[in-house]
Amino acid sequence: MADSDVRFVEIEKLLSCVHCGLCLPSCPTYLELGTEADSPRGRILLMRALEEGRLRPTPEVTRHLDSCLGCRACETACPSGVPYGSLIEAARPFVEEHRPPVARFLRWLLDSVLTQPTVRNVATAPLRLLAGKPWTARFARATSLSLLGYAAALPEWRGVTPLPPVIEPDRELRGTAVLLTGCVAHSSFPQTTVSIARLLARAGVRVLIPPDQGCCGALSLHLGNDTRSRDLALRLSRHVSEDEADWYVTTAAGCGAHLREYGTLLPNDSGAANIGAKARDPLDLLAELGLPAPQRPLKAKIAMHDPCHLLHGQGVKNAPRELLRQIPGAELVELAEAEICCGSAGTYNLTEPGTAGRLLTRKLADIRASGADIIAAANPGCLLQIRSGAILQNMPVQIAHPIDLLARAHGLGD
Amino acid sequence: MLPPGFAQRMRGLVGTDGVVDRPESLLVYECDGYTLERAAPEAVVLPRTPAEVAQVIRALWKDGVPFVPRGAGTGLSGGTLPVEAPVMVCTSRLQKIESIDIANRRVVAQAGVVNLWVSRAVKDAGLHFAPDPSSQNACTIGGNVAENSGGPHTLKYGVTTNHVLGLELVLPTGEVVQLGGPVEDRPGYDLTGLVVGSEGTLGLVTRATLRLTRVPESYRTFLAVFDSVADASEAVSGIIASGIIPAALEMMDGLILRAVEDAFHAGLPVDAGAVLLIELDGPEAGLPSQSEEVRELCKAQGAVEVRTARDDAERTLLWKARKRAFGAVGRLAPNYCTQDGVVPRTQVPEILRRISATAEKHSLRIGNVFHAGDGNIHPIILFDERNAGEVERVLAAGTEILEACVALGGSVTGEHGIGVEKIAQMPLLFSPEDLHAMATLRSVFDPQRRANPHKLLPDSKVCVEARAPRRQAAM
Numbered sequence: 001m002a003d004s005d006v007r008f009v010e011i012e013k014l015l016s017c018v019h020c021g022l023c024l025p026s027c028p029t030y031l032e033l034g035t036e037a038d039s040p041r042g043r044i045l046l047m048r049a050l051e052e053g054r055l056r057p058t059p060e061v062t063r064h065l066d067s068c069l070g071c072r073a074c075e076t077a078c079p080s081g082v083p084y085g086s087l088i089e090a091a092r093p094f095v096e097e098h099r100p101p102v103a104r105f106l107r108w109l110l111d112s113v114l115t116q117p118t119v120r121n122v123a124t125a126p127l128r129l130l131a132g133k134p135w136t137a138r139f140a141r142a143t144s145l146s147l148l149g150y151a152a153a154l155p156e157w158r159g160v161t162p163l164p165p166v167i168e169p170d171r172e173l174r175g176t177a178v179l180l181t182g183c184v185a186h187s188s189f190p191q192t193t194v195s196i197a198r199l200l201a202r203a204g205v206r207v208l209i210p211p212d213q214g215c216c217g218a219l220s221l222h223l224g225n226d227t228r229s230r231d232l233a234l235r236l237s238r239h240v241s242e243d244e245a246d247w248y249v250t251t252a253a254g255c256g257a258h259l260r261e262y263g264t265l266l267p268n269d270s271g272a273a274n275i276g277a278k279a280r281d282p283l284d285l286l287a288e289l290g291l292p293a294p295q296r297p298l299k300a301k302i303a304m305h306d307p308c309h310l311l312h313g314q315g316v317k318n319a320p321r322e323l324l325r326q327i328p329g330a331e332l333v334e335l336a337e338a339e340i341c342c343g344s345a346g347t348y349n350l351t352e353p354g355t356a357g358r359l360l361t362r363k364l365a366d367i368r369a370s371g372a373d374i375i376a377a378a379n380p381g382c383l384l385q386i387r388s389g390a391i392l393q394n395m396p397v398q399i400a401h402p403i404d405l406l407a408r409a410h411g412l413g414d
Numbered sequence: 415m416l417p418p419g420f421a422q423r424m425r426g427l428v429g430t431d432g433v434v435d436r437p438e439s440l441l442v443y444e445c446d447g448y449t450l451e452r453a454a455p456e457a458v459v460l461p462r463t464p465a466e467v468a469q470v471i472r473a474l475w476k477d478g479v480p481f482v483p484r485g486a487g488t489g490l491s492g493g494t495l496p497v498e499a500p501v502m503v504c505t506s507r508l509q510k511i512e513s514i515d516i517a518n519r520r521v522v523a524q525a526g527v528v529n530l531w532v533s534r535a536v537k538d539a540g541l542h543f544a545p546d547p548s549s550q551n552a553c554t555i556g557g558n559v560a561e562n563s564g565g566p567h568t569l570k571y572g573v574t575t576n577h578v579l580g581l582e583l584v585l586p587t588g589e590v591v592q593l594g595g596p597v598e599d600r601p602g603y604d605l606t607g608l609v610v611g612s613e614g615t616l617g618l619v620t621r622a623t624l625r626l627t628r629v630p631e632s633y634r635t636f637l638a639v640f641d642s643v644a645d646a647s648e649a650v651s652g653i654i655a656s657g658i659i660p661a662a663l664e665m666m667d668g669l670i671l672r673a674v675e676d677a678f679h680a681g682l683p684v685d686a687g688a689v690l691l692i693e694l695d696g697p698e699a700g701l702p703s704q705s706e707e708v709r710e711l712c713k714a715q716g717a718v719e720v721r722t723a724r725d726d727a728e729r730t731l732l733w734k735a736r737k738r739a740f741g742a743v744g745r746l747a748p749n750y751c752t753q754d755g756v757v758p759r760t761q762v763p764e765i766l767r768r769i770s771a772t773a774e775k776h777s778l779r780i781g782n783v784f785h786a787g788d789g790n791i792h793p794i795i796l797f798d799e800r801n802a803g804e805v806e807r808v809l810a811a812g813t814e815i816l817e818a819c820v821a822l823g824g825s826v827t828g829e830h831g832i833g834v835e836k837i838a839q840m841p842l843l844f845s846p847e848d849l850h851a852m853a854t855l856r857s858v859f860d861p862q863r864r865a866n867p868h869k870l871l872p873d874s875k876v877c878v879e880a881r882a883p884r885r886q887a888a889m
Contacts, residue, residue, distance in 0.1 A: 018744035019449050021488040022552045025528050034460055034506030034526070035434060036487065042442035049441060060438045077551070079677055079741025 007051050008094035009087055014048040017041065017082045026077035028341040029067050032358045037064040040074035040084055047091050057098040065095055067355055069345035070222060071308035072257075076339075085313070086264075089221055096224030110347060111223045114184050115215040115232060121187065132156035137391045146353065149388035153399075160190040167197050167207040174204035174289050175246035177282075180259075182213030182236065185252035185380040192251045192380070195407035196282050200249070202410060203289040210240045216250070217265075218258035222346040233265055233272060241271030248275050249282040251403060253379040254346060256281050257313030281310060283378060283402060287319035294409035297329035300398075302405070303372035305363070305386065306338045307379035308345065320378055320402045327409040335375075336366045342377075344385035360389045367397060376402040416456050416500055417477050424459050427469045432507075434458040443502055446487040446494045447549070448835055450751055450805065455482065456500035462507045464524060464582060464590075464620035470503060471618060472588025480864045483614040485526060485554035489561060490752050491833030493613050497868040503618060505556045511535050512621065519626040520579060520596060525556030525619055529563075532624060541626040544571040547829070548737040559619050562611030564829035566662040566736065569787040570695075571627065573829065575610040580623035583609055583616065586864040596623055608855075613831050614866035616859040630661070630695035634705045635723040635732060638690040638712040639683050643667050643782070646688040647763040649715035650786040653692070654759055656711060658704055663787030664691040669746070670739055670781040670794070677742035680735040686718070690786065691736050739783045740794065747779070747796035753812050754830035755819035759789045768818045769793045775814075776807040790828035791819070817842065832870045840872050 023040040024030050030039035037046065046064055049055035065088065072085045096104065113123045130136045131154035140148035163181065177200055179193065180186075186193050197207045217232035240248070250256050256279060263276030302324055310316045325332055343349055343359030363386060367375055375397060377383045387399040407413035424433045434440060435457045444452040461467045474481050480499040486506065487494055496502060508526035515521065516539045523532055529550040533542040546565035547553055553563065559581065564573040571577075580594030594606035609616055640646040646665055653663065666674065667688045675682040682689065690712070694704050709720045723729040735742075743750050757765045766782060769791075773780040784792040793815055797804045816826045816839050826832075826839040840849060853871055856863075863873075 012748075015748035016744055018741060018748075018750060019445065020447055020549065020552075020741045020744075021486055022549060022738065022741055024486050024488075024552045026551075030506075031509075033431070034504065034509075035439070035458075036442040036504075037434070037439045039442075041487075045442045045444075046438070055438055055441070058438055060436045064439065079738035080744025081677060081742075082744070 007053070009047070009051060009090040011048070011051055013083060013087060014044055014051060016080055017044045018080050020079070022079060023074035023077045026073040028069060028071060028073065028343075028359050029355055031340070032355060032362070033067075038067050043068055044082070044084070044087065047087060050091065050094070057095050062095050062099065065091055067352060069308070069341045069343070069348050071341040071345060072312040073308060073339060073341065076312045092221070092224035093226040107223050107351070108225065110350065111220050111225050111228065114219050114347065115217070115228065117182060117187070117214065120184065124187070127151055127154065128157035140388075141392055141394060144392065146357065146388065146392070149392045150384055152391050153384045153387035154188055155191065160187065161194060163194065163197060163209045165209055165211060167201050167209070169204045169206050170202045171204045173206060176206045176208060176242075176244050177247040177249050177285070178208045178210065178240050178242055178245045180213060180216065180240070180248065180250040180255065181209055183215050183250070183252060183255055184219070185250065185255065188384070189251070189380050189401065191413070192401045192403050195401075195403045195413055196249065196251055198412040199286060199291065199403065199407055199410065200282065202412065203286055203291050205285075205289070208242060208245065213240060216255045216258055218255050219346055221258070230265065233262060234269060237262065237266065237269055237271035237275055241274050245278060247280040247285055248278050249280055249285065251282065251380065251401065253281065253307040253310035253314065254381060257309035260314065281314050281316050281319070283323060284314070284316045284319040286406075287322050291323070291326075291406075291410065294327050294406070296409050296411055298327050298405065298409055299329040300373040301331050301333050301371060302374045302376055303333045303335040303367070303370045304338060304402070305335060305342060305375050305377040305382060307377060307382045308341050310378050311339055320376065323406055324376060324402055327405070333370050333372050335370050335372070337362070342382050342385045344379075344381035346381060349385055356385070360385060364389050364393060364395065368395065372397065374398045374400055374405070376400060376405060378402050416479065420477065420479075421457060423473060424457070424470065427473065428459055428461050428466050432460045432462065434460070443484070443487075446484070446489045446492065448490050448492040448495070448751075448833065449749060449799075450809065451492055451495055451834060453496050455496040455502040458502040458504055460504050460507050464508065467503065467505070467508070467618060467620050468584045468588050468590050471584050471586065474501060475587050475864065480867050482866050483556070483560070483618045485557035486528070486552050488549040488553045489557060489833065490754065490830040491827070491835040493560065493831055493833035493866070493869060495834050497834060499867050505554060505618075505620070508556075508620065516541065518596070520623055521626060522621055522623050523555045524621055525554060525559075527555045529553050529555060529558055536626055537629075540629050542629050543624055544577055544627040545574045548740060550737070555622050555624070556619050559610050559622055560612065560614045561829065561831040564785070564790070566664050566785060567693075568829075569663055569785065570659050570661045575607055577625045577627070578606055578610055578622055579625055581606050581609055581619050582621040583619055585617045586860045586862065594623070611831070613833065613870045615856055615870050617865050632695065632698040632701055633661075633729060634694045634701050635729045636690075636692040636705070636708060636712075637682070637721045637723070637732060638692060638717045639686045639719040639721070640688045640690070640715075640717055642687040643766050644763050645716040646690050647766060647786070649690060649712050649717065650762060651760060652711045652715055653708060654787065656707060658694070658707060660692050660708070660787060661695040662691065662693040663785070664736055665689070665782065665784055665786040666691070666736065666739060667782040669779065670743070670783045673742045673746050673781070674735045674739050676745055677738065678731065678735040680731045682735065683719070691732060736783070743781065743794050743796065746781075747798060749797050749799045751795045751797070751808050751812060752830070753791070753793045753795065753815055754827050755791050755816050755824060756828040757789045757791065757819050757822045757824035759787070761822040761824065762786060762789055762791070765791055765818060765822055765824075769815055772811050772814050776811045778807060778811055780811070785828070788828070789824065813839070834869060837868075837870070837872045
């Protein structure tokens with residue numbers, strides 16, 4: 001291979017790993033499996049061998065790269081500053097090309113359904129009948145079917161209330177935010193979008209909600225479809241980029257982390273650069289702007305589960321805790337291993353159900369030990385994953401988005 | 415070559431996902447934290463319980479297959495490099511802390527438990543496990559026992575062997591023996607002490623009973639800034655001579671400082687020649703006067719500035735910067751080799767001079783971050799393995815530094831162990847009779863040399879090989 005040929009990533013980026021191993025226990029799959037090839041350090045060696053052409057993307061190699069959740073906890077642990085997230089994301093499309101056709105097609109199908117609102121709405125229509133119904137939960141427990149668990153974990157379908165294109169702030173204007181509503185988070189948890197819009201308005205934010213938004217492309221990249229991911233990002237940035245916007249916010253931490261990469265992903269698009277620079281987690285923003293003291297009490301022990309793409313992807317840890325602590329009657333407890341992935345990880349729970357299930361079991365054990373009444377998870381994927389597990393195991397614990405808990409405490413929810 | 419049906423038999427013992435034998439997946443086991451030499455095993459076995467470890471090793475004994483143990487693979491002397499040991503037995507699934515006895519201040523932990531997990535588990539009781547190697551958030555108890563690991567705080571608290579009360583050891587035959595026990599200072603030979611630091615050459619440790627230590631009431635953490643490494647070294651001697659025993663006394667030179675600051679933004683002075691990280695701990699009552707004394711001593715040796723960590727957050731940040739310094743070096747070069755040697759404290763300035771001369775001679779960059787208080791040096795040699803000839807120069811420089819340590823009255827390792835890396839230097843420290851005596855002792859446990867062969871003690875075979883730059887290395 002000529003020196004200039006790059007298979008999927010520049011070798012220098014892979015060489016920034018010095019093989020110290022400090023990342024190992026931060027990696028959820030290594031913790032569970034104990035195998036080096038399922039650790040960040042091991043995967044970097046595999047990627048290096050792939051890039052150098054010493055290994056081919058055999059099913060065995062692919063298996064270890066697929067087992068990566070993309071949680072980026074290793075980046076928090078790494079002393080050498082290895083950009084692991086971008087390495088694995090570069091490797092995924094390369095591996096995708098070498099996958100057997102059937103598996104490739106299924107992943108393409110999943111990607112197509114999730115990332116295109118129209119297709120998604122048609123394909124998931126039957127789910128609406130099952131969503132959030134008590135009998136779905138009972139049926140899920142009786143059959144131990146995790147897919148039914150997910151259906152039961154969705155909120156009951158009450159249609160999506162269309163949001164006005166502009167929501168004016170309740171008090172003195174502090175800035176303008178564009179709220180993203182094109183994704184699966186919004187179609188699954190529309191109420192949370194309404195909640196954040198109202199909370200932002202309460203904090204003095206003018207909220208813009210451009211109609212007909214699309215997916216941000218995070219899920220496509222996760223599934224190794226970099227072409228679609230870029231197309232979606234380009235479309236979104238053309239559609240929602242606003243000169244007057246100070247922030248771009250989404251209720252999905254995974255999307256929030258992805259938006260921050262827009263500048264790198266689409267270096268020649270000024271709209272994308274604008275979004276990348278201004279992407280902001282809404283809880284982090286609310287904590288900075290401040291809210292009036294919430295009035296409605298919530299007598300409960302609340303534990304935060306740190307979504308990977310909030311903590312490791314965006315470095316947000318204290319903001320949601322600070323906000324929840326202000327709720328009268330709320331007692332915050334810490335979850336052991338709050339920073340360890342719950343197994344949701346985008347579409348991981350669908351593509352890697354085995355490992356996802358083990359991580360969920362681990363998370364549920366930590367939740368039980370914490371004695372918490374409510375688990376606050378600031379990402380729809382985590383919410384669904386943990387709630388479905390709690391339903392299947394019949395645990396008396398409530399799983400909620402901190403945004404919804406806050407909205408209720410501020411008298412802004414249902 | 416492994417005997418026919420080997421993997422199948424092992425799967426019967428440890429489960430289908432407990433054996434790794436595909437070449438792609440074995441590749442990642444070709445080295446640990448010591449990356450200069452590489453060789454992949456033919457199979458990796460991952461038992462889930464101490465009992466399974468014994469079954470696996472018994473089966474290996476019957477098959478006549480030597481094995482190499484591995485924990486998290488954070489070791490820095492190649493202790494887990496397979497040299498004529500085709501099977502690796504990995505303890506990463508032995509993650510249980512089996513019992514916690516707060517009143518008697520001890521825990522029983524399985525070999526694969528991460529060092530820091532022990533301290534975390536007993537934190538609320540105001541206790542901790544004192545040995546704190548820089549890799550403590552990843553390295554395992556089994557590895558700590560094998561290497562007799564130290565860390566910054568060993569200056570006051572001692573190394574792993576001072577904190578291990580008892581061990582469960584699987585002998586190379588598969589027989590399980592209990593050494594030591596929960597009671598302190600038992601009569602008879604100190605077999606626990608013998609096994610701690612034996613680098614896996616006497617068998618595989620599956621469980622350890624560990625002593626817990628009280629978390630000190632108070633800390634004072636200082637960052638003393640110096641223009642030169644020489645001034646900082648003199649300050650170290652001054653502090654030790656004064657009779658104060660700091661909990662830790664660490665030095666970082668300018669090269670390391672810049673890499674660390676780049677990584678952690680701990681507010682380190684990037685234009686300094688060297689800094690000392692000094693920690694005092696103990697009852698609050700004694701600390702103010704000792705702190706004053708330390709400040710004065712540093713100033714007397716030309717400290718430009720002595721900062722005190724204002725709160726726990728700042729202290730944590732300083733320690734994070736220090737403990738992760740090795741990894742931060744990854745920002746300076748694609749590869750590095752951390753040396754580990756010891757000199758008498760009074761010789762710290764001299765050895766640093768010699769290290770700098772060695773760097774110049776071989777045209778290499780060498781940074782220093784180390785436990786100055788106990789004379790345990792850690793020169794970090796930077797290199798790029800893709801540059802032809804550089805690896806050889808790194809090896810040569812490392813050898814020279816270690817020879818200098820011995821010449822100054824020190825030793826070739828403080829805490830990283832001998833592994834394969836320093837086997838050739840053992841004769842610098844020990845006479846042939848000494849080495850023969852050690853080999854005889856080893857034979858009591860492992861007459862066939864099945865447990866981690868060709869490590870720690872030079873045998874005729876490895877002596878020859880070690881002169882070659884790389885043992886079966888596939889770089």
